[in-house]
Amino acid sequence: MAPLRSFFISCILILIISTNTYAFYLPGVAPRDYRDGDDVEVHVNSLTPMMGPTTQQLKSVIPYDYYYSPFHFCQPKELKSQPESLGSILFGDRIFSSPYHLKMNENKTCEFLCKSTVPAEDAKFINQRIRENYAINWLIDGLPAASKKMDTKTHKPFYSIGFELGDQSTTSPEPPLHNHYDIIIQYHMQDKKKYRVVGVIVKPESKKYTTQESAENCEITEELTLSETESTDVFYTYKVEWTKSDTAWATRWDNYLHTFDPRIHWFSLVNSIVIVLFLTGMVAMILLRALHKDISRYNQIEAQEDVQEDFGWKLVHGDVFRPPANVMLLSVLLGSGAQLFFMTAVTLVFAVLGFLSPSNRGSLATVMIIFYMLFGSIAGYVSAPKSSGAVPATTLLAIIGLWFLISVPLCFIGSFFGFRKPKIEHPVRTNQIPRQIPDQVFYLRPIPSMLMGGVLPFGAIFIELYFIMNSIWGNKVYYLFGFAALVFVILTITCSEVTILLCYFHLCAEDYHWSWRAFLTSGASGLYIFIYSIMYFATRLQITSLTSTERLVTLHVLLLSAGFL
Structure with a gap:
């Protein structure tokens, strides 16, 4: 009973102390009190x-x-x-x-x-x-x-x-x-x-x-x-x-954080959820269909009935784990993508919890840069686990220092732990002679399939992307991090399901070159972001100076890179 009594006494003391404490707004700076004439x-x-x-x-x-x-x-x-x-x-x-x-x-x-x-x-x-x-x-x-x-x-x-x-x-x-x-x-x-x-x-x-x-x-x-x-x-x-x-x-910031027609945000969210439900249903139907046929086939083997020969994706089991072309480049891109993904996820968590108040100017960008540097270890780890082959000069120096003194060492640390992981063993052996790939229908060829795969993730985010661009270039405060976090989750699910869906179609068509396809299918949404940025430039901006245009092009290239990674 003594530990229980001590616990209750501690709780009572905490409650008594908390009633006399002076609280202030956590996400921003502490309030400042003025007197007459200050x-x-x-x-x-x-x-x-x-x-x-x-x-x-x-x-x-x-x-x-x-x-x-x-x-x-x-x-x-x-x-x-x-x-x-x-x-x-x-x-x-x-x-x-x-x-x-x-x-x-x-x-x-x-x-x-x-x-x-x-x-x-x-x-x-x-x-x-x-x-x-x-x-x-x-x-x-x-x-x-x-x-x-x-x-x-x-x-x-x-x-x-x-x-x-x-x-x-x-x-x-x-x-x-x-x-x-x-x-x-x-x-x-x-x-x-x-x-x-x-x-x-x-x-x-x-x-x-x-x-x-x-x-x-x-x-x-x-x-x-x-x-x-x-x-x-x-x-x-x-x-x-x-x-x-x-x-x-x-x-006091409520008057500054004005939402123009919040129904648009809800429409965007509902639209994204509908896309996710549609894709989830498609993936579930395909997987259930494939599993049902496999179970039926195994039952035929036990009953010693006539068994049909393999067809579709089962024919490429000996080639599906063949190393893709430019494997080192693919591993580096995957590592960079993982770094950006975790940076975005953790930043949104802090933003949703209210730690990135607009009263602390530049906190969002600062947190993004810091987490991007810290997650350099993630980039090194993902790239290494035995995979087959205008700013002031002082600020620029600070960014370069962050990169070489923090991100690069963390990347090597992540690679060290990645190489120490046991080698990934494939469930089947790879054939010595590559299997011949039959002619593919038009919509399963690389470029058409990428364009089809990228349009659905882009459709889930383009409305919220419009508000983010307005905030960046219109000198406005973007604070709808709840919507942004939900859209980010929906985007992640959409990219995953689109990739699974099209990879299944490719394998059923006996095309075992799935590695780059899986990366570029959802990554093609970056191309749509780039095209959308050009449309935004043409319709929402009236910019004629070369300097302003160069600044915008830089952002568009960054958005394109983020979409592909």
Whole structure:
């Protein structure tokens, strides 16, 4: 009884202690409490393109540093860069301090920031960025400054990350530049003396000030445009308004994580499940049919009845384990595929559990890179078990270091354990003379069968793929990891069943070259992803610059590689 009594006493102590503990939101950073008059820092991030308000198309994908000299934004006396994660840097974040001075719960009706002179050449650059619908990105207490917009389908408001550099909807040759910002900060009151920031909205305006005195009252209504023939003086001003909100700190990201028409996600999921059920039924029918015939044949042998000769896939039992062509390349590709598979699976587990909060910028990309490096041992192990034969220079060096100091050694460690495994013994001997393969029907030839096999896995994921691409290029936060995890599971099952199904058909047609077919059948979905990416480029993006096109092509090649692996 003593151990049982000790157990109950321990449980009671844990409950008593837990009632006095102070919990905070696990996936993100710990909340910060402010008091009246405390400084609230404003950090600036890279300018990124947004989708057009009417066409919903993206005109560029290149981010620009906030303090890139042609913009001529106001700078603080001491410019400080903020520490960033590897994933944040790779996604283009460049976070710095700003000259904006905000104090908790202190409103400002009109605050003059600085005067800047924009030459004609830089005015052309800025006007072009306005036409491309570039957005300014700020961070206040870890929250991105947002524009409050309305969903045209649900007619519900949501927060769109970033606010426009200028008004690109105007028909004038020189679009207005936003040089005044109404900063609305929502706070949640913990008690009478402590506050937490739970929302940041910025309403930009264009005001043509002529002197600093006129900029100190912010009453100008005429819009400011940058002349492309002569220099233009720009006066920057801002207004601060603090508003009380009932939103708790733990749910402050809910307004930013807006889902456009969630029924589409459910339709995608149901569509994927239908495909899986169809394939499962096909595989089950084929296997049951084959097993039923084999059992009948064995019963005939016991009854000493006439036994039919082997036919179909039974004829190639002596050749089915013959080593395929380019066996080393196939083993390396299988190892890399296993590495990517486990990286994706573990990353989605962490994402679904809520450990990859958007408040921790770049956490998703960082976790993916780390797990990809760590699972180098998986790649080495799968490849070895006795199988038959624009980023900153420091970040690039860090990635190279991760590869050579972590991934490569782990790959060799995995290979070491793989080679120590006993050799895989085939259940039948391989014939010395390869069997002649009869002529195949059209749909069982390599290219047609690959195209047929790849279309079903692609059909199970293409809708969710559309939302992921929109998040990547539209500077949006993708957070529907539950849907992504389910789609990933369905994709895995679909690829497996398609491969089993077509391999069975090939073997029934006495084609024993199944190794590469099995790899490329479901891997052909990568080709459909590449074609879909081209369609996305043509229909959703209006990109004319060579640099932006090169960046997109790089992503498409990576998607194609991921699909094949």
